Amino acid sequence: MKKTVAMLLCGAMTMALLVGCGSSSAETTQTAAEQTEETTEATEETTEETTEATTEETEAAEEANPEADRTTFVVGFDAEYPPYGYMDDNGEYTGFDLELAQAVCDMEGWELTKTPIDWDSKDMELNSGSIDCIWNGFTINGREDDYTWSDPYCDNSQVIVVAEDSGINTLADLAGKNVGVQTASAALSVLSDEEQQKALADTFGSLQQFSDYNSAFSELLAGSLDAIAIDIGVANYQISSRGEGYVILSETLNSEQYGVGFKLGNESLRDIVNADLKKLAEDGTVAELAEKYDISDLICLK
Amino acid sequence: MDFVTILQQLSSGMIKTVGIFFWTLALSLPFGLVIAFGRMSKNKLVSSIFKFYISVMRGTPLMLQLLVVYFGPYYLFGIKLSQGYRFIAIIIGFVLNYAAYYAEIYRSGIESMPVGQYEAATQLGYSKSQTFFKIILPQVIKRILPAITNEVITLVKDTSLAFSLAYMEMFTIAKQIAAAQTTMIPFVVAAVFYYIFNLIVAFTMERIEKKMSYYR
Secondary structure, eight states, X not given: OHHHHHHHHHHHHHHHHHHHHSOSOHHHHHHHHHHHHHHHHHHOXXXXXXXXXXXXXXXXXXXXXXXXXXXXXXXEEOTEETTTEEEOTTSOEEOHHHHHHHXXXXXXXXXXXXXXOOGGGHHHHHHTTSOSEEEEEEEOTTOTTTSEXXXXXXXXXXXXXXXXXXXXXXXXXXXXXXXXXXXXXHHHHHHHOTTTTHHHHHHSSEEEEESSHHHHHHHHHHTSOSEEEEEHHHHHHHHHHHOSSEEEOSSOSEEEEEEEEEOTTOHHHHHHHHHHXXXXXXXXXXXXXXXHTTOGGXXXXX | OOHHHHHHHHHHHHHHHHXXXXXXXXXHHHHHHHHHHHHTOSSHHHHHHHHHHHHHHHHSOHHHHHHHHHHHHHHHHOOOXXXXXXXXXXXXXXXXHHHHHHHHHHHHXXXXXXXXXXXXXXXXXXXXXXXXXXXXXXXXXXXXXXXXXXXXXXXXXXXXXXXXXXXXXXXXXXXXXXXXXXXXXXXXXXXXXXXXXXXXXXXXXXXXXXXXXXXX
């Protein structure tokens, strides 16, 4: 028995490694899930049976009445991603996306639970059901098949931020330079996609990955980094709160859209949120919030 | 945002950090002794199982273990995770890991005791458990205290790994404030906090060591 537990643990770790390090594609997750199933089958058949039974029950319950008895709405977000989700001066989590989520909850009578997550584990958090959706400047493009998406509500483009006196004025000037990007971010996937800006990224001296933009900006300030690839909304916030010394290159890497990401197949919840977002756009709430967070130009939900 | 506000916001995280620390310590110290016994068992099967356990716990990163404990129930058994499980998973992860280290420290202490003491105790009519708890263990504790202090201090710093499960301990909050305010001050506060915390730990352990050195 002890040995079985140990073996399970071993298998689990391999799996966690796969999921943790893999790209955020659904494929990886699926492979890992399959592997898990195999492990479970091989080691403990009884558990497998119980699991199946439970899953079936849950599924049956969901089919009967999917969202009627929902009382809470758990939003997963990266708390280091202003202005979409961050900690304000009072220690409360706030931001454009979180206030929008609050507005949806007010309409539905749900209680909003704001759960800050580690961005690298977002798929695990979503799949395991510890959060209901990812709502935090979450780029749809390139992830279309990995999540069940709401309608896009915000336009976004990936831009390059450089120090004012760096002498970098165009994307071509970045050749041989050190460029920073957030791990598992949309900017990174743009730069590593063959059909998008992979060719440009290949001209960089190095592409350095950071867990948060704060350390990336510190390195830019310190001079060990020449440029940062970043979402335009985040770039504006960082520059306005840091003051002079940074510029955004007028050439953008791409343009894309933000949406709310639900677990693949969770259409019932998605449809509710979609309908609410539409109403919020019609009654002007969205525009009001956008103005508050200075991203009016980017809103695309009409 | 001024310094006082930053301190106030970090203080809620500090309480959580201290919480992880004490829960882990309180559970892993006794659990470590159990593992140490298993590891020293005369039964080959039992001892090799515990040996394997220790090698896995020491041989893989704590952060990975935390992820396995938290997400494992879903990916292995399809159990939906609830919010309250986050903290429990962190404690389980830390205890499992630290108990393995403590077990090896206990073992080093217990195995360093001369066989003569066991023989003498048997002659004097002590039972096996009496010998261990009345004669061996008090001496073992004295010997292993410096090594335990080392691990306890590491534990204080390792609490920051709870960020991987998005638990709002002090360092996670420090990073969030740093991001929102685009300043490095929270990290300075964090460094001072860990240092003072460890000063207290080191001071307390030294006091205990002094108290224990009653034969010198």
